[in-house]
């Protein structure tokens with residue numbers, strides 16, 4: 001595991017109560033977590049997970065007009081245990097630049113049928129610029145020993161997609 005990776009065993013509250021209140025009031029000031037300002041996950045599609053064990057994930061992100069030098073984690077949640085397992089998304093090049101597509105191969109595994117969900121988390125820590133990150137596209141592939149399967153595709157993210165330090169991007173809930 002790299003220095004920025006993280007594992008936890010507890011569940012944490014997804015959205016603070018005050019943000020729900022802000023969302024209910026109709027203010028569009030805070031787009032993150034507010035589903036009323038526009039239709040979230042309009043372009044999203046879930047696909048079946050493989051019947052073989054998942055040996056790694058390929059995560060493809062498209063950054064909008066706000067890039068970041070902060071640490072972005074890819075986290076999975078399994079049906080067989082609580083908490084989440086996270087790995088830092090990082091390649092040899094400068095990731096998450098403005099209007100850039102990045103491809104990450106993530107060394108996380110899951111038994112067949114055990115994947116419950118995944119999400120992205122901004123851990124902050126930017127050296128240059130700021131931590132705020134705007135994601136506009138996300139594709140996740142599950143790789144097995146012999147094949148690769150797209151399990152989630154969201155090519156046009158327009159809501160709740162400005163992710164600052166400590167915030168997460170949660171995809172549409174998939175019935176896996």
Ligand SMILES: [Ca+2]
Nearest residue numbers: 091092093095
């Ligand atoms: Ca990098």
Ligand SMILES: [Ca+2]
Nearest residue numbers: 066067130132
């Ligand atoms: Ca930024």
